[in-house]
Amino acid sequence: MTALIGIDWGTTSFRAWRMGPGGEVLDTVGDGPGILSAAALPGGFAQALQDGIGGWLGTAPVIASGMITSRNGWVETPYLPLPLDASALAGSLTRHEGMHFVTGAVSDPDGPAPDVMRGEETEIIGHLAGGGGDGLFVLPGTHSKWAWARDGRLTAFRTVMTGEVFAALRDHTILGRLIRPGGSSDDAFRRGVEAGRQEGPLLGRIFRARTLALMDRLAPDHISDYLSGLLIGDEVAQGARDVTGPITIIGRGDLAARYRMAFDVLGMTADTAPPGMARRGLWDIARLGGLV
Amino acid sequence: MTALIGIDWGTTSFRAWRMGPGGEVLDTVGDGPGILSAAALPGGFAQALQDGIGGWLGTAPVIASGMITSRNGWVETPYLPLPLDASALAGSLTRHEGMHFVTGAVSDPDGPAPDVMRGEETEIIGHLAGGGGDGLFVLPGTHSKWAWARDGRLTAFRTVMTGEVFAALRDHTILGRLIRPGGSSDDAFRRGVEAGRQEGPLLGRIFRARTLALMDRLAPDHISDYLSGLLIGDEVAQGARDVTGPITIIGRGDLAARYRMAFDVLGMTADTAPPGMARRGLWDIARLGGLV
Numbered sequence: 001m002t003a004l005i006g007i008d009w010g011t012t013s014f015r016a017w018r019m020g021p022g023g024e025v026l027d028t029v030g031d032g033p034g035i036l037s038a039a040a041l042p043g044g045f046a047q048a049l050q051d052g053i054g055g056w057l058g059t060a061p062v063i064a065s066g067m068i069t070s071r072n073g074w075v076e077t078p079y080l081p082l083p084l085d086a087s088a089l090a091g092s093l094t095r096h097e098g099m100h101f102v103t104g105a106v107s108d109p110d111g112p113a114p115d116v117m118r119g120e121e122t123e124i125i126g127h128l129a130g131g132g133g134d135g136l137f138v139l140p141g142t143h144s145k146w147a148w149a150r151d152g153r154l155t156a157f158r159t160v161m162t163g164e165v166f167a168a169l170r171d172h173t174i175l176g177r178l179i180r181p182g183g184s185s186d187d188a189f190r191r192g193v194e195a196g197r198q199e200g201p202l203l204g205r206i207f208r209a210r211t212l213a214l215m216d217r218l219a220p221d222h223i224s225d226y227l228s229g230l231l232i233g234d235e236v237a238q239g240a241r242d243v244t245g246p247i248t249i250i251g252r253g254d255l256a257a258r259y260r261m262a263f264d265v266l267g268m269t270a271d272t273a274p275p276g277m278a279r280r281g282l283w284d285i286a287r288l289g290g291l292v
Numbered sequence: 293m294t295a296l297i298g299i300d301w302g303t304t305s306f307r308a309w310r311m312g313p314g315g316e317v318l319d320t321v322g323d324g325p326g327i328l329s330a331a332a333l334p335g336g337f338a339q340a341l342q343d344g345i346g347g348w349l350g351t352a353p354v355i356a357s358g359m360i361t362s363r364n365g366w367v368e369t370p371y372l373p374l375p376l377d378a379s380a381l382a383g384s385l386t387r388h389e390g391m392h393f394v395t396g397a398v399s400d401p402d403g404p405a406p407d408v409m410r411g412e413e414t415e416i417i418g419h420l421a422g423g424g425g426d427g428l429f430v431l432p433g434t435h436s437k438w439a440w441a442r443d444g445r446l447t448a449f450r451t452v453m454t455g456e457v458f459a460a461l462r463d464h465t466i467l468g469r470l471i472r473p474g475g476s477s478d479d480a481f482r483r484g485v486e487a488g489r490q491e492g493p494l495l496g497r498i499f500r501a502r503t504l505a506l507m508d509r510l511a512p513d514h515i516s517d518y519l520s521g522l523l524i525g526d527e528v529a530q531g532a533r534d535v536t537g538p539i540t541i542i543g544r545g546d547l548a549a550r551y552r553m554a555f556d557v558l559g560m561t562a563d564t565a566p567p568g569m570a571r572r573g574l575w576d577i578a579r580l581g582g583l584v
Binding site: 113116163169173174175208214 | 495
């Protein structure tokens with residue numbers, strides 16, 4: 001019996017889960033269209049939903065989080081201020097087209113560094129719901145998110161554009177000219193992290209990805225890994241300065257492994273959250289919102 | 293009577309001076325083809341030279357500095373190590389096609405942060421030859437150069453990719469999406485410098501150029517100036533940390549003015565070198581090399 005259908009619907013990704021009465025996963029769809037693709041379909045978001053999980057619809061409440069509630073999504077919902085917990089998100093669900101939408105969060109809206117997220121709050125809530133406790137949470141991605149939690153609530157966060165800037169540097173600056181594709185090199189990545197932790201302006205240190213290669217001290221097929229390490233090393237060294245509590249990486253695959261490696265090079269320990277945090281957050285919010 | 297013809301020949305620029313017996317300027321050509329354009333001409337560099345200053349040739353020795361001695365230039369010359377002065381450059385002139393080429397400099401070739409320059413060393417030498425003394429020299433550009441001099445010698449330098457990265461962020465990341473062209477805003481630039489001096493990873497702080505605009509706290513036609521200020525602010529704050537001696541900006545126009553403004557916001561004073569440093573350096577090197 002299906003108790004809840006949960007969707008994590010991002011800019012370029014769509015993941016959905018059919019859950020039973022205890023929140024257990026009965027079925028998964030992992031490759032539906034993100035909101036950019038969905039919006040371009042003749043039938044828009046409704047068609048994307050029907051195409052992806054049409055067979056599930058009508059059997060249980062549907063709850064969705066992520067960029068689907070942004071200006072370019074299905075329904076735009078206002079950001080919630082910090083500190084934020086699962087109850088606040090549950091109390092702010094937006095009903096639209098028969099579905100329940102989890103809104104995003106805003107940090108420091110009137111201060112010098114305003115920031116926003118849609119989707120990651122649900123993953124962090126999922127971790128806290130599982131007894132994940134306090135500390136720093138790092139969510140790697142095109143735009144990585146650094147979030148702080150205390151007493152089960154999300155208290156602060158910031159966005160770091162490391163992934164997108166890496167691609168722009170590689171594809172649209174002189175740093176890309178010498179790059180040759182090749183196998184992944186952890187050594188080159190670690191060398192980059194060491195350069196990333198150092199003093200001096202970041203936009204000066206990145207030039208080493210060119211000069212070291214020009215001087216035959218960095219192989220053309222290692223430049224990309226070195227540059228990635230340098231940017232992530234700067235992000236981690238600057239971001240985790242003065243952090244004393246536990247650090248948890250919420251993410252999957254190679255990128256999460258790279259962040260863990262960067263923390264390791266810098267002499268810090270970061271744990272990786274078990275998979276399923278988005279689904280778990282959706283379940284918890286739905287439960288508190290009376291949907292299950 | 294012409295005593296020397298000097299050329300500052302860069303990747304995208306060509307400036308030449310006809311000088312009299314005292315180094316005084318008799319004539320100037322300011323808009324010849326850079327090495328990328330020159331190399332593409334049917335007659336290559338020789339044709340570019342003939343097109344640009346053909347009427348001067350044969351009247352005096354010709355000395356040239358800049359990227360013209362790089363791998364993509366007319367003749368590739370080896371970099372000189374630091375510390376470096378005008379005599380060392382004069383003693384390493386390369387004769388090719390009847391001209392005299394000033395080579396570039398390499399910093400920290402075997403260390404963790406190797407760096408190179410071709411052309412800027414001549415500008416700095418020009419400043420030192422004029423009694424410019426010691427200190428920190430900042431040469432703004434697509435790739436800005438930060439150089440340190442002591443006792444009339446160039447002792448260290450580094451390249452910072454601020455200009456090129458600014459263009460890549462504006463044209464190839466989400467930060468450019470909200471930008472509208474408009475008049476130049478010194479206020480927005482100064483706000484950016486303030487964000488540039490702050491703590492935290494640079495690739496996090498730049499995201500404010502988007503979030504402030506999304507929250508209607510930064511006008512679309514001010515985003516570009518704000519982002520420029522943020523990158524230059526980070527470069528200057530990180531680069532000039534612990535600097536105690538005099539700071540001199542070698543450069544022209546709006547960009548040099550912006551760097552001076554950034555130093556001002558950060559509570560530091562930077563002087564601007566008088567124009568003509570490249571020509572003066574060429575003259576001094578030619579004199580020490582026995583060409584005049």
